[in-house]
Amino acid sequence: MPIAMKLKEYLGQEHARYDVISHPHAVTSMRTAEQAHISGENIAKAVVLHDEAGYVLAVVPATHKVQLGKLHKNFKRYLTLADEGDIQEIFDDCSLGAIPPVGRPYNMDVIYDDSLNRCEDIYFEAGDHTSLVHMSRDGFRALLHKVPHGMISRHR
DSSP: OOSOHHHHHHHHHTTOOOEEEEOSOOSSHHHHHHHHTOOGGGBEEEEEEEETTEEEEEEEETTEEEOHHHHHHHHOOOOEEOOHHHHHHHTTTSOTTOOOSOOGGGTOEEEEEGGGGGOSEEEEEOSSSSEEEEEEHHHHHHHTTTOOEEOOEEEO
């Protein structure tokens, strides 16, 4: 699967400029960075969280870990990790662990980490474990227009 159908349709609707990069099979974002010969700082990793208000994608660099305390402090939400079964149901056109960091095609809210603003190029999962979407920083930020953001992670 080169790119998830919902993601492909969304990128088309947004007239996004992107290309798809193939890499050897990898199941973690850091292993994907290694396989694709890309810095983990440039890979936007999606972490699915939830609370009583619903699901949220926290988008952070692959080299970072989401800090739930910062999310609570900055956004007043008590978020926890989502269940794998729920993730698979929401991202039904993606392989588990290869979800893209854009919420609109999956009817999800997004919060992204400001450290991604330092990257000239952004890469993210295309829906499988062998493909990445590559975009410019400005192109990626256009997809996240009006999405809340802040320092929500820390380097591992």
